[in-house]
Amino acid sequence: MTTLNSKIPEGPLAEKWNNYKAHQKLVNPSNKRKIDIIVVGTGLAGASAAASFGELGFQVKSFCYQDSPRRAHSIAAQGGINAAKNYPNDGDTIYRLFYDTIKGGDYKAREANVYRLATVSNDIIDQSVAQGIPFAREYGGLLANRSFGGAQVSRTFYARGQTGQQLLLGAYGALNRQIEAGTVKIYNRTEMMDLVIIDGKARGIVTRNLITGKIESHFGHAVVLATGGYGNLFFLSTNAMGSNGSAAWQAYKKGAFFANPCFVQIHPTCIPVHGDFQSKLTLMSESLRNDGRIWVPKNKEDAEAIRAGKLKPTEIPEENRDYYLERRYPAFGNLVPRDVASRAAKERCDAGYGVGTGKAVYLDFKSAIERLGEDKIRERYGNLFQMYEKIVDENPYKTPMMIYPAIHYTMGGIWVDYELMTTIPGLYAAGEANFSDHGANRLGASALMQGLADGYFVLPYTIQNYLADEIHTPRMNPAEVKEFKDAEEQVKNRIDKLMNIKGNRTVDSIHKELGHIMWEHVGMARTKEGLTEGIEKIRALRDVFWKEVKIPGTANGINLELEKANRLADFLELGELMARDALHREESCGGHFREEYQTEEGEALRNDKDFMYAAAWEYTGDHANPKLNKEILKYENIEVKVRNYK
Amino acid sequence: MNITVKVWRQKDANSKGNFESYKLNDITPDSSFLEMMDVLNEQLLAEGKEPVAYDHDCREGICGMCSMFINGRAHGPDTEITTCQLHMRKFKDGDTITVEPWRSGGFPIIKDLMVDRSAYDKILQAGGYISVNTGGVPDANAIPISKEASDEAMDAATCIGCGACVATCKNSSAMLFVAAKVSQLALLPQGKVEATRRAKAMIARMDELGFGNCTNTGACEVECPKGISITHIARLNREFLCAAVKE
Ligand SMILES: Cc1cc2nc3c(=O)[nH]c(=O)nc-3n(C[C@H](O)[C@H](O)[C@H](O)COP(=O)(O)OP(=O)(O)OC[C@H]3O[C@@H](n4cnc5c(N)ncnc54)[C@H](O)[C@@H]3O)c2cc1C
Numbered sequence: 094m095t096t097l098n099s100k101i102p103e104g105p106l107a108e109k110w111n112n113y114k115a116h117q118k119l120v121n122p123s124n125k126r127k128i129d130i131i132v133v134g135t136g137l138a139g140a141s142a143a144a145s146f147g148e149l150g151f152q153v154k155s156f157c158y159q160d161s162p163r164r165a166h167s168i169a170a171q172g173g174i175n176a177a178k179n180y181p182n183d184g185d186t187i188y189r190l191f192y193d194t195i196k197g198g199d200y201k202a203r204e205a206n207v208y209r210l211a212t213v214s215n216d217i218i219d220q221s222v223a224q225g226i227p228f229a230r231e232y233g234g235l236l237a238n239r240s241f242g243g244a245q246v247s248r249t250f251y252a253r254g255q256t257g258q259q260l261l262l263g264a265y266g267a268l269n270r271q272i273e274a275g276t277v278k279i280y281n282r283t284e285m286m287d288l289v290i291i292d293g294k295a296r297g298i299v300t301r302n303l304i305t306g307k308i309e310s311h312f313g314h315a316v317v318l319a320t321g322g323y324g325n326l327f328f329l330s331t332n333a334m335g336s337n338g339s340a341a342w343q344a345y346k347k348g349a350f351f352a353n354p355c356f357v358q359i360h361p362t363c364i365p366v367h368g369d370f371q372s373k374l375t376l377m378s379e380s381l382r383n384d385g386r387i388w389v390p391k392n393k394e395d396a397e398a399i400r401a402g403k404l405k406p407t408e409i410p411e412e413n414r415d416y417y418l419e420r421r422y423p424a425f426g427n428l429v430p431r432d433v434a435s436r437a438a439k440e441r442c443d444a445g446y447g448v449g450t451g452k453a454v455y456l457d458f459k460s461a462i463e464r465l466g467e468d469k470i471r472e473r474y475g476n477l478f479q480m481y482e483k484i485v486d487e488n489p490y491k492t493p494m495m496i497y498p499a500i501h502y503t504m505g506g507i508w509v510d511y512e513l514m515t516t517i518p519g520l521y522a523a524g525e526a527n528f529s530d531h532g533a534n535r536l537g538a539s540a541l542m543q544g545l546a547d548g549y550f551v552l553p554y555t556i557q558n559y560l561a562d563e564i565h566t567p568r569m570n571p572a573e574v575k576e577f578k579d580a581e582e583q584v585k586n587r588i589d590k591l592m593n594i595k596g597n598r599t600v601d602s603i604h605k606e607l608g609h610i611m612w613e614h615v616g617m618a619r620t621k622e623g624l625t626e627g628i629e630k631i632r633a634l635r636d637v638f639w640k641e642v643k644i645p646g647t648a649n650g651i652n653l654e655l656e657k658a659n660r661l662a663d664f665l666e667l668g669e670l671m672a673r674d675a676l677h678r679e680e681s682c683g684g685h686f687r688e689e690y691q692t693e694e695g696e697a698l699r700n701d702k703d704f705m706y707a708a709a710w711e712y713t714g715d716h717a718n719p720k721l722n723k724e725i726l727k728y729e730n731i732e733v734k735v736r737n738y739k
Numbered sequence: 740m741n742i743t744v745k746v747w748r749q750k751d752a753n754s755k756g757n758f759e760s761y762k763l764n765d766i767t768p769d770s771s772f773l774e775m776m777d778v779l780n781e782q783l784l785a786e787g788k789e790p791v792a793y794d795h796d797c798r799e800g801i802c803g804m805c806s807m808f809i810n811g812r813a814h815g816p817d818t819e820i821t822t823c824q825l826h827m828r829k830f831k832d833g834d835t836i837t838v839e840p841w842r843s844g845g846f847p848i849i850k851d852l853m854v855d856r857s858a859y860d861k862i863l864q865a866g867g868y869i870s871v872n873t874g875g876v877p878d879a880n881a882i883p884i885s886k887e888a889s890d891e892a893m894d895a896a897t898c899i900g901c902g903a904c905v906a907t908c909k910n911s912s913a914m915l916f917v918a919a920k921v922s923q924l925a926l927l928p929q930g931k932v933e934a935t936r937r938a939k940a941m942i943a944r945m946d947e948l949g950f951g952n953c954t955n956t957g958a959c960e961v962e963c964p965k966g967i968s969i970t971h972i973a974r975l976n977r978e979f980l981c982a983a984v985k986e
Pocket residue numbers: 133134135136137138139156157158159162164165166167168169170171172173174256257283284285286319320321322331332333336337339340376378501502523524525526537538539540541542544
């Protein structure tokens with residue numbers, strides 16, 4: 094049995110990372126050339142890691158399922174990236190960023206990791222500017238900042254509403270430079286299908302070429318998974334269509350523990366669902382809450398009239414509007430963290446005050462436009478307003494936006510220690526794929542920070558501590574190694590099995606059904622009964638899938654239905670683990686809200702006595718229950734409190 | 740609404756393709772163009788036929804993956820958007836909509852509406868970056884950059900690498916795409932240092948990969964979903980001329 098050792102370095106919090114770096118093992122330059130590292134994923138975490146490894150002199154193989162590394166889902170991030178630069182001189186410090194992140198995560202993240210994250214946050218901004226990322230600037234030529242939820246300082250750097258795009262293109266540029274230099278080899282349109290373990294260590298992966306259908310093996314002295322989050326389990330989410338949990342799930346089945354799968358972030362400001370054919374939900378960046386005010390009608394009759402199309406929001410006078418976030422949380426107002434804002438929206442809509450289809454609230458820029466002028470608002474959010482108008486066909490400069498919460502981000506993921514190593518030696522997880530820094534709720538603009546911290550500034554160090562002992566391991570030729578051949582065989586068998594079901598249900602129809610089950614039972618408000626029922630339903634649906642799914646064509650070439658089916662098969666298992674995790678956690682914290690555990694005012698009620706731990710689930714077989722391992726969380730530098738944004 | 744879609748079907752890179760027409764009923768005007776394509780694919784699956792292969796991922800106009808020529812225009816009839824942002828309300832009941840892949844020697848068709856745009860990656864590999872390693876860089880505020888320069892660099896940097904400019908250009912020139920990157924980096928002090936070398940390397944790679952020359956027709960600018968302006972091509976030419984003079 095594996096025991097959890099988080100390998101937190103000795104010393105005071107602020108010194109741990111320096112102590113680690115001072116004492117870790119390194120690989121000398123001539124040996125680096127002899128070492129192969131596999132990096133799956135080319136998002137912020139994967140691209141930055143692969144490029145940095147290449148610069149150091151390692152031989153890197155980099156994989157993504159899209160046609161180019163630049164299209165990884167990170168490209169879609171809008172609002173910004175945090176750093177403790179304190180350029181606005183408004184009182185920010187590394188400690189404050191650390192503190193806000195731990196508190197925002199409802200005290201479910203590891204202190205040492207989060208402190209390191211806050212420390213390197215500043216290096217990321219320096220690096221990005223050196224790469225030519227055109228962050229927003231003031232007239233004096235220095236960098237501009239904006240505010241995000243859960244913070245009382247302005248520490249978010251941004252490039253219009255396309256911060257993720259710009260940061261990713263920076264990392265992609267660095268990756269391209271290494272591809273040109275020959276240290277990185279890129280495999281586009283290639284999906285990881287399995288992880289290969291030899292003598293207890295991660296040694297490579299098996300992939301499927303999405304164009305030819307060919308199953309292939311790749312050797313690495315170490316493997317990094319930077320494959321993003323699993324929010325698409327819910328079918329409708331803000332994630333890209335191809336985002337998936339499969340690589341993480343394969344790792345789990347090979348022995349990597351999966352931590353806190355039930356911690357899912359529901360983002361408060363997304364464009365509401367419009368109909369059954371809908372394929373995805375569009376996020377309206379949290380940065381909009383800097384200037385937008387959220388409200389619903391104060392009177393139910395007004396809400397009903399709006400829903401019936403008899404009244405317009407602009408016709409409702411100020412005194413009849415309920416700015417419920419400002420009312421409930423005067424200290425943070427519209428900038429409360431996401432979990433709090435999402436629940437408050439749901440509460441108002443469930444109580445009958447929703448607008449639109451009844452599942453929507455207003456995000457209104459009227460006062461900001463009056464205060465700053467339309468031009469200023471256009472400069473800040475122009476592309477978001479345009480996006481909204483294209484989708485909804487309404488002009489948000491003239492009438493308030495309608496928004497509703499949607500699945501957005503997964504805090505849960507593969508368990509990693511301080512070095513970002515999983516419970517499998519030589520296997521690392523970075524970015525959204527790991528569970529590390531955001532606890533039960535991620536603050537806005539912190540995912541980009543974490544992905545780049547992991548890839549640029551953490552892994553390039555920590556991976557050497559492992560690889561220093563691997564310099565005598567010769568490169569392997571997978572064609573000659575039994576473990577690789579066996580893994581390939583298994584992948585082929587699974588594909589054959591899927592192709593031969595030849596049922597009459599399409600992949601999407603089953604995926605939509607899974608989404609409904611998840612939203613209903615494992616969504617924003619969870620109960621013991623609901624979760625128990627949800628688990629039964631997921632299992633039943635899994636049987637339906639394996640009996641009735643229909644995949645046309647063959648596996649020897651492009652087969653988009655096969656790709657989707659393969660990912661859905663894993664979601665159908667991961668969904669159950671999520672529900673189990675939610676069922677076992679008898680408390681409410683961050684994105685995990687159990688109706689049984691709330692205060693009289695409807696706020697989340699934690700149970701620190703029994704649940705102050707990260708739940709790391711261990712696979713024990715397809716038909717056996719997973720085993721729960723606990724990483725007890727110790728707070729030595731922060732006083733654990735009830736989260737209060739009032 | 741009821742529509743007919745005439746779609747290019749091509750089994751693989753080596754096969755000859757042809758148009759197939761499909762009728763679709765009860766499409767809601769609020770659905771996106773790709774959601775309409777999803778409905779078409781569900782219908783084809785129900786009929787036991789192979790669904791239409793097309794590229795897409797983010798479905799919010801930023802990843803640059805979607806790429807369709809719709810009624811003779813890259814990304815369809817609306818302006819400054821990608822195919823995934825196009826909505827069915829832009830069409831009328833009873834319309835026949837023609838959907839083709841990008842057509843350019845630089846982007847070979849792989850299947851149906853999917854094309855191979857890896858040439859774009861190769862152009863950027865030639866020099867579409869600032870040559871700095873991770874770490875050891877100056878403080879982000881060490882060099883002030885005027886807001887104007889920074890904003891203009893950002894305008895160029897919004898290119899999503901979709902390929903509409905190439906697909907629209909009668910010469911299959913990748914000039915707008917190349918210019919966007921060269922211009923972004925040349926506008927910033929950090930990128931200025933190797934601007935000339937960069938322009939030269941990227942243009943050489945573009946030529947090698949078989950893209951055509953730019954004859955300033957300006958068609959690319961009109962179809963670019965991100966409104967990248969051809970003034971960036973002028974800046975590229977300046978950098979390139981510098982390179983030629985220095986030789
Ligand atoms: C709409 C939106 C807006 C956001 N805005 C912000 C923001 O403003 N600020 C912020 O901090 N965060 C934001 N986020 C969150 C943030 O963008 C993501 O958490 C982050 O970008 C994830 O980066 P990543 O590198 O971990 O993974 P990703 O960018 O998701 O990359 C995953 C990579 O893995 C590859 N991959 C996946 N599975 C496989 C497989 N089986 N085989 C091979 N390759 C595979 C993919 O091809 C891709 O290259 C936003 C998210 C969304 C959805």
